[in-house]
Amino acid sequence: MSEVLLKTANLRRTFGGLAANDNISLELRRGEVHAVLGPNGAGKSTLINLLSGDIAATSGEIFYRDRDITRLTPHERSLIGIGRSYQKTNIFPGFTVRENCRLAAQSREPRGARIFSDAAAWGPYRTVVDAALRDAGLVDVAERRASDLSHGQQRQLELAIVLATRPEVLLLDEPLAGMGHEESLRMIQLLRGLVASHAILLVEHDMEAVFSIADVLTVMVNGVILMTGAPEQIRSSAEVQQAYLGSEEADHA
Numbered sequence: 001m002s003e004v005l006l007k008t009a010n011l012r013r014t015f016g017g018l019a020a021n022d023n024i025s026l027e028l029r030r031g032e033v034h035a036v037l038g039p040n041g042a043g044k045s046t047l048i049n050l051l052s053g054d055i056a057a058t059s060g061e062i063f064y065r066d067r068d069i070t071r072l073t074p075h076e077r078s079l080i081g082i083g084r085s086y087q088k089t090n091i092f093p094g095f096t097v098r099e100n101c102r103l104a105a106q107s108r109e110p111r112g113a114r115i116f117s118d119a120a121a122w123g124p125y126r127t128v129v130d131a132a133l134r135d136a137g138l139v140d141v142a143e144r145r146a147s148d149l150s151h152g153q154q155r156q157l158e159l160a161i162v163l164a165t166r167p168e169v170l171l172l173d174e175p176l177a178g179m180g181h182e183e184s185l186r187m188i189q190l191l192r193g194l195v196a197s198h199a200i201l202l203v204e205h206d207m208e209a210v211f212s213i214a215d216v217l218t219v220m221v222n223g224v225i226l227m228t229g230a231p232e233q234i235r236s237s238a239e240v241q242q243a244y245l246g247s248e249e250a251d252h253a
């Protein structure tokens with residue numbers, strides 16, 4: 001089996017009296033897309049926020065390889081190889097696509113070592129920026145201003161910005177949100193190209209896309225894991241049908 005990069009043990013987060021995540025134990029492996037499904041309010045965003053460090057766990061642990069990272073800040077997690085995208089765009093609109101990636105690449109350096117004003121200091125980032133642009137399908141628009149990109153290209157730039165931080169783990173929060181069919185297919189193709197070298201956690205409402213790309217699915221309901229399994233197991237589970245997929249299909253009927 002492939003290498004476990006990120007693992008949680010009995011992770012819990014409460015907001016007042018509500019357990020938004022409770023007893024969450026899961027593993028993200030290199031070479032796998034692990035999708036997290038669940039109805040609105042199930043706790044998916046809370047889980048991503050806990051893994052990225054944007055919110056603190058109430059109890060439980062998060063391990064990166066064998067290191068306990070439960071108390072690390074988001075920046076510290078980014079430095080060791082955990083990258084996340086946000087539902088809300090994280091782009092500098094007045095900068096070019098390439099400049100956005102350069103800034104992200106530079107953020108990997110310890111704070112004192114950053115020299116934003118010196119363009120020559122960006123040289124060492126060229127390789128990683130070029131790779132991020134290539135892997136996110138943006139080579140042809142690298143010199144365009146981010147604000148001039150289409151919605152789908154801006155979502156690709158979100159991905160490029162994360163890739164420029166050289167992560168091994170990608171935490172992707174609704175990367176297909178607001179995309180048309182063609183744009184979604186393009187993004188799925190790009191994600192497929194990244195799987196071999198990364199562990200990918202995907203929160204996404206587009207079921208067709210999720211089932212077309214996920215190797216493992218975790219279904220959450222009311223803050224807890226209902227089931228984790230391969231796509232065919234999830235699809236054929238009566239429990240999952242009842243708790244989630246059935247109601248989703250009914251919603252879209």
Ligand SMILES: Nc1ncnc2c1ncn2[C@@H]1O[C@H](COP(=O)(O)OP(=O)(O)OP(=O)(O)O)[C@@H](O)[C@H]1O
Binds near residue numbers: 038039
């Ligand atoms: N900052 C917060 N303060 C209080 N309650 C919160 C906070 N963040 C999330 N919650 C609550 O925790 C529960 C889980 O929310 P979460 O956003 O993680 O669900 P979700 O599965 O991502 O939903 P959606 O699919 O709608 O994005 C919800 O009941 C939500 O209202």
